[in-house]
Amino acid sequence: MHSRVPTGGREAGTVRRVSSHHSDRAEAARILERFRVWAVVGLSPDPARPSHRVARFLQDRGYEIVPVYPRGGTILGEPTYPDVSSIPSSRGVEVVDIFRRSHHAGRHVDEAIAMGAAAVWLQLGVVDGAAVERARASGLLAVMDRCPAIEYPRVFRA
Secondary structure, X not given: OEEEEEOOHHHOOOEEEEEOHHHHHHHHHHHHHHOOEEEEEOOOOOXXXXXXXXXXXXXXXXXXXXXXXXXXXXXXXXXXXXOHHHOOHHXXXXXXXXXOOHHHHHHXXXXXXXXXXXXXXXXXXXXXXXXXXXXXXXXXXXXXXXXXXXXXXXXXXX
C-alpha cells in the first residue's frame, strides 16, 4: 500500500506515491538492528527537548551519537558539528537522524547521501516524500515520520 503526498515545487498540487508506513516499519527495524552510529541533526542541549531525550535513549542502548548542532560545544558528552558535511568520515556515521522542520529535511538527506551514510531517519512530524525517494534511489534505507524510541521496543521487545 502507498500513501499520496503533495510534491510541492514546480509541480505544486500534484501528488507522488511514497512508501507506506508498513514498509517504513520494516526499514526502521533494519536500521535499528544493523547500524550503531547516528548523527542527530538538530540535537538540542536542552534535556527537555524531544531530540535530546531520543538521543539519550539511543545512547543508553549502546548507539553512538554524533550531535549536529550549529552553536558548538558538547551534547551528551559528544562534540558537536555545525552540519552533517562537517562530520569527519572517521566518525563512521551510518544513520542521519533528522530533528528539523520538514522544509529543511531535504538538505540534510542530501548531505547524508553525499557523506555515504547507510540510512536516513526523519523524526515524527518530519515529512518530505521527495527527499526519502532521493535517499532510496541512492541506495539508503529511509524512514519518515517515525521515532526510534517508539520503534525500538517493537523491534527488540524491550
